[in-house]
Amino acid sequence: MYALILAGGGGTRLWPKSRNKTPKQFLPLFFEDQTLTQLTFERFKRVIPIEKIYCVTVSKAYKKEILKEIPEFKKDNIIVEPARRETGPAHALGAYVIQKEDPDAVIITEAADRLVKPVGRYLEVLMAAAEVAYVQKKLVALGVTPKYPHTGLGHIKKGEKHAAIKDIHFFKLDKFVEKPPLNLAEKYTKSGNYLWNAGEFVWRVDVLLDEIKKYAPKIYENLQRIKNIKKIDKIYKDMPKIAIDYAIVEKSTDFVVVHGDFDWTDIGDWKEVWENSKKDNFGNVIIDGDAPGGEIINIDTSDALIYKNGRMIAVVDVDNIIIVDTHDALLICSKSKAQNVKKVVNTLKERKLEDLL
16 A cells, blocks of 8 residues: 655645745644644554655655655655646656556555544545455545535535445445535535545556546556656656546546545635634634744734734734735735635736745
């Protein structure tokens, strides 16, 4: 059994703290100054030998950062993509490297920006999924119980019961649904027939590569051209830019979904940071930035997230707000609209303000 961590995301919805140089997976936002990447590695380390934990990232700088945060990570197990090509090629490249090591490998994949608890139950579910993937040659998607109607996550509709290992239930996968509008998200959550798509998968490496060959031939053809993993720049530029969901997940007929009955969070925006952080008596989350000092004057403000960075911030009667102060940018937004921070990043790209990205 192997683990593959994807640590190449830009974390645009956590701007202005998350930048290209320091994306969200490398930020110690909570949990005793551990980054999300460190937490992910620590989880896998409980059940998988260190030498079988791999990572795909998108730059030598990110690789250097991972090794700085996790010195015990095997250097050769951190694979650098020469260019951003979404999760389809990233999964394929990781599988290709692992298959060279072990043609019978079962890979558990996870993005490096998730929080789960209790960790023991999470790992128990993944181990059961690995058994189904190996024995039945099935591709297993992880679905988790929706906590509330979520418009920022894809959903999975459960089909008939497929199997059970102890109290862990597997279902035939009826269909994947893209990020729904609020009215549909409310309907899905209420029905009980839909799970959040965690974007985590468990699969045999040979089965995965067969599906890539069938449904994403351009990715597969480029993989076959790789002779030396350290010299793939020209090959990788020919890779299509496509998410694993569109490449094979939504096309394959060999998927089942395992129901993850644990607390799972994609730290995809500042609202999720607020949800998962320690709050004061008024429901406020205060996060200390890099600069020393900085005070908060709070007058009748509750359920807010304030990231301070060395200077005074005064808030007066503005509930459910997000304030993120950095040395060169200030974000203020409604907590309920935290997903829209990505639009700010898109605007910065359009204006070519590279120093703020």
